[in-house]
Structures are given as structure tokens and as C-alpha cells.
Amino acid sequence: MVERISEAELAVMEVLWSAGVALTAADVVARIPAGREWSDRTVKTMLARLLAKGALTHEEDGRRYLYRPAIPRERYVAGESRRLVDRLFGGRAAPLVAHLAEGDGLTADDIAELEALLKELRS
Amino acid sequence: MVERISEAELAVMEVLWSAGVALTAADVVARIPAGREWSDRTVKTMLARLLAKGALTHEEDGRRYLYRPAIPRERYVAGESRRLVDRLFGGRAAPLVAHLAEGDGLTADDIAELEALLKELRS
DNA sequence: CGAATAGGATTACATCCGTAGTCTTGGAGT
DNA sequence: ACTCCAAGACTACGGATGTAATCCTATTCG
Numbered sequence: 001m002v003e004r005i006s007e008a009e010l011a012v013m014e015v016l017w018s019a020g021v022a023l024t025a026a027d028v029v030a031r032i033p034a035g036r037e038w039s040d041r042t043v044k045t046m047l048a049r050l051l052a053k054g055a056l057t058h059e060e061d062g063r064r065y066l067y068r069p070a071i072p073r074e075r076y077v078a079g080e081s082r083r084l085v086d087r088l089f090g091g092r093a094a095p096l097v098a099h100l101a102e103g104d105g106l107t108a109d110d111i112a113e114l115e116a117l118l119k120e121l122r123s
Numbered sequence: 124m125v126e127r128i129s130e131a132e133l134a135v136m137e138v139l140w141s142a143g144v145a146l147t148a149a150d151v152v153a154r155i156p157a158g159r160e161w162s163d164r165t166v167k168t169m170l171a172r173l174l175a176k177g178a179l180t181h182e183e184d185g186r187r188y189l190y191r192p193a194i195p196r197e198r199y200v201a202g203e204s205r206r207l208v209d210r211l212f213g214g215r216a217a218p219l220v221a222h223l224a225e226g227d228g229l230t231a232d233d234i235a236e237l238e239a240l241l242k243e244l245r246s
Numbered sequence: 247c248g249a250a251t252a253g254g255a256t257t258a259c260a261t262c263c264g265t266a267g268t269c270t271t272g273g274a275g276t
Numbered sequence: 277a278c279t280c281c282a283a284g285a286c287t288a289c290g291g292a293t294g295t296a297a298t299c300c301t302a303t304t305c306g
Contacts, residue, residue, distance in 0.1 A: 006262080006263060006264085007210075007263085007264090008263070008264060008265085009263090010210070024283090025283075025284080026282090026283085038264095038265075038266090039265075039266060039267095041265080041266050041267070041268095042264075042265050042266060044266095044283085044284070044285090045264085045265075045266075046264095047284095048284085048285080048286095049262095049263090062273095063271090063272060063273075063282085063283065063284085064282085064283055064284075065283085065284080074222075077211050077212075077222055078222045078223075078225065080207065080211060081207065081211070081219055081222050081223055082223070084203065084204065084207050085223060087130075087133070088200050088203060088204070089200075092233060093220060093223045093224075093229055093233050093237070094233050094236040094237050094240065096204055096219070097216060097220060097237055097240060098240055099197075099200055099201045099204050100201075100204055100205070100208060100216045101216075101240065101244050102201065106216055106244065108245075110215060110216050110217045111241050111244055111245055113217040114216070114217050114220055114237065114241055115238070115241050117217065117220060117221055117224065118234055118237055118238050118241070121224050121229065121234055122231075122234055127292095129292075129293060129294085130293085130294090131293070131294055131295085132293090147253095148253075148254080149252090149253085161294095161295080161296090162295075162296060162297090164295080164296050164297065164298095165294075165295050165296060167253085167254075167255090167296095168294085168295075168296075169294095170254095171254085171255080171256095172292095172293090186252085186253065186254085186301090186302065186303080187252085187253060187254075188253090188254080
């Protein structure tokens, strides 16, 4: 039921997911990764939009709010992955991996990890 | 150098990629998949925007144009895949595959195909 | 020749997105 | 009590997007 999360909004979600606990708006502002120079107003806008989209919940704490994700990162990531695979690869994952491999996107470690994963899936 | 292609624009690109030859606007309109009910005006807008973005080229054919992709599908798809993996998995492909697998996104055929692919990559 | 038509060019318009600025209100401090 | 500030609420604004409508012009049909 969660509407799509935009690229900028995702940065806010990542802060909350990695915090693990509910944060105030000021906390979120403080934890936005450097390089993403946002004013506190901008972060507040993101929080409000994410609330409206149902991606966050908030509980009152005195006269401010504590925000926490309404969905686990796992679920978001799984959904986005599926969208991409459906949109570009007809729903099949193998061609995606092939593409990543082609662009030197897979290290030897990745390959080993994937092989282990596949072995497990097959059993 | 090509700007990002939006979701709706992608439908037009797909028509041109799968056609293999240059098409007129009317041809594109005729080949937009059913279910995507677009007026011909909408398709023309997409063509104009894709031209402006550098994703298409056109050549004159009498008083109309023949459109063809300016970039191969392979390249677009590779770029989008990389974006997703970078954005959500820190650039590593293995967790992506794991997620797809978790949601029953991988068939037995997929698994076999991936294993063959990995074996080849390792050598 | 004059009217209808097929194409491209230009314009429209609501919504979303990135990035804030302004308004309002309930404490905190003097 | 009055002032100032922090926090949330509401407003703004240009550019992208989805989805067309309108305008202009060359060509075709009667």
C-alpha cells in the first residue's frame, strides 16, 4: 500500500532504516550523509511526504515526533528489484546477472557468493 | 550522454528497439502494446522528448520522419541495472539475486541458467 | 481550385520531485 | 509577562512527467 518512494526520499528512509530506532527530525537531519547538502527544511518536507505516502509512521514525544519506517528495507528493496526485472528483463533474473557480469560488475567474491546461494536454492 | 528515459518514454523505445528498423510516428503508434491506451498525440510527444534527450535520431522521409534508437537497448539496460545495484545494494549483485530468489523470483530454469553463466565467468 | 487531412511544432495542464521559505504555536529563558 | 526559538504545518516554485489539444502547412481528393 505504500506509494513509490523517490530518490531523495530514499536518503531519508536509509537514515531511519540504519538507525534502527525512532528518530526526531533533527536526528534525521544530523544523519543525512555528507555530500547531500540539505537544509533542515528540506528534510522536514521529505519526512512529511513520506508520512503522507505511508512509508513512515510517527509517534508524539512531547511537542515533536519520533519517526520510524513503516516498512522494512527488505520489502522495499525486494519490490524495487522485482520492478526492474519485470520492466527490463521480462521478469527473468538471469539476464540481469549476465548484464552486470558483462560490465565487470561482478567480482570473484560475488561469483563465489552467488554460486553458494544457488546451490542452496537448488536443494 | 543520454538523459534519463522515463517510464512512459521507455514504452516508445521498446517499440523502436524491437522493430529493428526505423519507423514513422504512425508506425510507432500502431505498435504501442495494447493496454497502454495512448492517443497519437501522446506518442508524438514522447518521440519529440526522446529526440530532445538524444535517445532517438530521425531522418527525413518526404514530409515525415523515420525514427530510430540512438542507443542500443543493451546499453540502456546495463545502465539501469547498475543504477539499481548501486542504489540499493552498495554495488554488489549477489544480494540482488538473493532478494529475487527469496520472493520466488527464480525458477528452476533461472537457477540452472545462472549456474551455467557463473561457471563460464569463473573460467 | 478549395476543402479535408496527415504530420510535425507548439502549447497546455495537473501532478510529482527537489529544494526550500514562511506561518503558527507552545515552551524556555529573563 | 514578554521575547525568542524550535518544531511542525503550510506555501512556493521551477523542472520533469503523463497525457493530451491546438496550430500551421503541405498534400491529396473531389
